[in-house]
Amino acid sequence: MTRPTSRDVAGAAGVSQATVSLVLGGKWQGRVSPATAERVRAAAGTLGYRPNLAARNLRLGRTRTALLVVPALTNEFFARVYTGAADLAAAHGFGVVLYPSPDGVGPARDPFASAGAALDGVIASSMAAGAVGELRGAGLPLVMLDSDPADTSSGAAAHVNLDIADGMRQVTDHLLALGHRRFLHLASGVPSWTFDVRAAALADALRGAHVTTARSAHDVHEASRAALTALTLSGPRPTAVVCDDDILAAGACKALRRLGLRVPDDVSVTGFDDLALATAVEPELTTVRLPAERIGERGMAALLAVLADERPDPAVLPVSLVARASTAPPPPS
Template sequence: MARNTTRPTSRDVAHAAGVSQAAVSLVLGDKWRGRVSEPTAERVRQAAHDLGYRPNLAARNLRLGHTRTILLVVPALTTEFFAGVYTGAARIAAQHGFGLVLYPSPEGIGPARNPFASAQAALDGVIASSMAADALTAIRGDQLPLVMLDSDPHGSLGAATVNLDIADGTRQIADHLLGLGHHHFLHLAADVPSWTFQVRADTLAERLTTVPGTTLRTTRSPMAIEDARHAVTHALRDGPHPTAVVCDDDKLAAGAYKALRRLGLRVPDDISVTGLDDLALATAIDPELTTVRLDAELFGERGMHALLAVLDGRTPDQGDIPVHLVVRGSTAPPPPRP
């Protein structure tokens, strides 16, 4: 005998439980209290279970005017940082009955093709990194409830912004190196037009100018290890050697390591190196990297909490997320100058 593969409907459940379809909708939508008796509600639940009935949530959500789907817009997933952001955001989304869709915007490739025929119809809101802000235009995400990550709170497209305290992290690095006696710095800056990287550059320059006798040079690099190696190699060949290289992230620091070793310089005996992110890479290189720990999962959680607040008409929590310097073997006092 052929197996009946017809999907059961709410009418089937109503017939099996001996109630109306309206009662089935109330019970399975958890709105039955005060309108349907407890024995009737239990009878409906049992009938739905026995028939293997599952409500069409997509159709129900569209009738209600929402899909309970959030879009997370990030750069290409080339480091575990944005994977951590996704993990944290997805955790909070799931706790509140939302799904989270990831939309990467690879640098040099352009935003991915819009996976939605109409973002306004398919999404309830968007969380976007400022490093992938161009992708918002492609999906018209800036016309939806929007929370921006790592974005200027005074000029953000979003209804709310969530930031890590990158300025304080940069000051912690500068103070650590100054405390070791360093006065000559090379800033290996990410060649990315993003507010968060401008904050790093501005904060480092402001902190160092308060100390007499310090010098600061800047060289830029795409966020790739080999590009960073080339940038540091050219910077050290074309000018005086610094005693410390301050890198905008850990991948750039790994590239700096390669450049210094090929130039016959030792870390940290001849030159100190710092990163920012505290990726797994930071403890895979030798010596282990002094860097600033950013809690990516907490960042994602805070972003999702902020969007949920916006959707509920509430004011999101204020204040940047604290970051912490992790001192390892890549920094030491500078060598004596000849």
Template sequence: MSSPPLPAGRPTSKDVARHAGVSQSTVSLVLADKWRGRVSPATVTAVRTAAAALGYQPNNAARSLRLGRTRTVMLVVPVLTSPFFGAVHTGAARVAARRDFGIVVYPTRDGVDLAAGPYTSAAIDGVLASSMAVEPLGTLRAGNAGDLPLVMLDSEPGRGVTTVNDDVAEGMRALTEYLIGLGHRRFARLRSAVPSWTFDARDAAFRAALGTATVVAEASSALLLDEARQAALPLLAAPARPTVLVCDDDLQAAGAYKAARALGLRVPDDVSVSGFGDLRYARVVEPELTTVRLPAVELGARGMAALLDLLDTGTSGPDVVLAGELIVRGSTAPPPPG
């Protein structure tokens, strides 16, 4: 039996249905990726094959009007220049593209609040927000009846919003216990100055894992190279000099390398240094940095999937926790004698 003739003009979903031998509603379910549990895999294949053969492209403007949606979501991140948030965007964008959504990327102001901008809840269907509290998003969400759908990344769970988090506490615990296992007992701590759940969770896990070890010096800095260098200088020059400096972020650790060099100290012979995140800086410094690898691309992908599922079903999914990995490199070693 021959296939139906190809349409003369731009193919429609009705043409796809006729070509695949199914109903238009089935085509809609398949092309909207809502077929699971409703349409057989064989039929899905037939619909997708027909759409590809016809060169079918959905009319997004018409579909948006019909559904009352813009098919645009907002990704809120603290900064646009961080490799971590670049990776988060990569994962989120892949999932959004597969489900025919666009993304607006929006930075926060100092990692705390939304900067002023043209977007309102009427212009977007949902928000995927990373590394901030729920409350600063209130103004944006308030214009939407019943609140704009929201999923949080790297943010405090238990606030009535679905979260997708890296297991930063377990990562910091594993790192601290590894350093103690090397023999370190005099720790310095360079924390992030950004007020965020993720950094609070790292610090709490660090202190819980110390045991009989002590923190002989500590400070906070922004996640900037020069600020981290300035903050690390007095830590490494403390009278009871630490044998290891634990940083909240790889860029801070790179600043600590510069501070150690300025003081005539060698890493790791005189002082060990650790980071967190396994960003590009971790492999650029010499020696390469011991750190905790966070699955940033997967974080963005899983978060976007959770948000789009929420838009489809109206029901929040379970919180997700993604495991990190301790990466041991040349920046850590047993403490020097004495």
């Protein structure tokens, strides 16, 4: 049976071979419409097309395997990052191994006898730069996702980030427009660049407003306890609770119910990430949607570019506020 070519895919999708190369190389954003990109992927899948990596002069090792290091396997966000990375990897004849390093602060141990012999590269999602030192020491190219681009200690060849600061600005703009002026920030207790960015953006946006901060582990019950303590402090009660993620927001909602308060009639609550949990709670959460699959895809594309001796462009992906029923104007004073 004749192996399908990029020309076959182009003909089936009704596009040029250059468009096929852009889409399957993960470089289509801003150049090709999402509908066209999906048509190219569908045609490639139907034909069973796999790019000829040798012809593209990729600097591959022996395994065509990448390692994706994440802080946790229980968080849906990282499952979606993996899906985006693995889908693009598969289109290029690569596999992706998923490996957790607790809380993203590491250190991430070498999961193989020798990572350098077992892998061609590493993608680290939401990890501290110092947490991947051992893997970086194996001499593997590294792409960092959702991490500090100014931190050069990881030796990363590329960074792909989400516009986290803008996401928090969208949250605060939404709440300020509703009339809120007293806030509780239920912050992550995990030391991480992404949460530092959220805190800094919130503090900048709410300068002049009354803001109390409480910290919690990423656990609904721990978040409920932290919120309960903060909400029962003396002084005026916050009218809005801004949470660093949806898990913390679910905990805040539990705490408010224990106090006999209604969301959003008495207190508004916002999350971050737009996990499935955001629409499982009642009322459904106002939150920030992060394109998790896309950041995984762009991370894999950046790694493939590095392996091809190309210089990937740094990327910052936009995020969007999803306003739902957990936010409303504050009650009358």
